[in-house]
Amino acid sequence: MMVVDGCFIVELFRKATNEVPIGADDPVFNTAWMQSALNKDLFLLENQLPWKVIDCLFHCTKEKDKPKSNHLLLLALKFFEIDAFNQDPHANRLLETKHLLDGIRNSLLASVPRSRN
Structure with missing residues (x-):
């Protein structure tokens, strides 16, 4: 089940960022809700x-x-439109990611300037 769900997520991110074309009969992108x-x-x-x-x-x-594809986390950030949080997420910071939510959290934390003590 994890493989099927994972394939769906990967395809969803690729279609949402126009790396893969969206078909006219695609129920995910052609259903309003x-x-x-x-x-x-x-x-x-x-x-x-x-x-x-x-x-x-x-x-x-x-x-x-095909030319080099975007990083998976960048595709996820584009899908979720993380810039809505008024932050500039950084997916290039190397942190171990446990799951999708953790990757988004890490990218948002990487965008916060560190205070100097």
């Missing part, structure tokens, strides 16, 4: 998949003939 419901559902702690599973699926499904 679906994206909002998915945003809320993917933020729930009980729905978190291990990041290693999603990342592995992301790398296994990259097309070899």
Whole structure:
């Protein structure tokens, strides 16, 4: 079940950021309430998949003939529109990510300037 859910999440992020075209009959992107419901559902702690599973699926499904794809966390940040928090998330900071919610949290924490003591 984690593989099926992980594939759905990877494809969802790719379509949301236009890395993969969205079909005219795609129910996720052509149903008014679906994206909002998915945003809320993917933020729930009980729905978190291990990041290693999603990342592995992301790398296994990259097309070899396409230019280098965005980092998975960048796709997730674009999907969730994290800039709505009036912060500039940084996905380039190397922190161990446990799951999607943790990755978003880490990117937001990385955007907060550290105080000097």
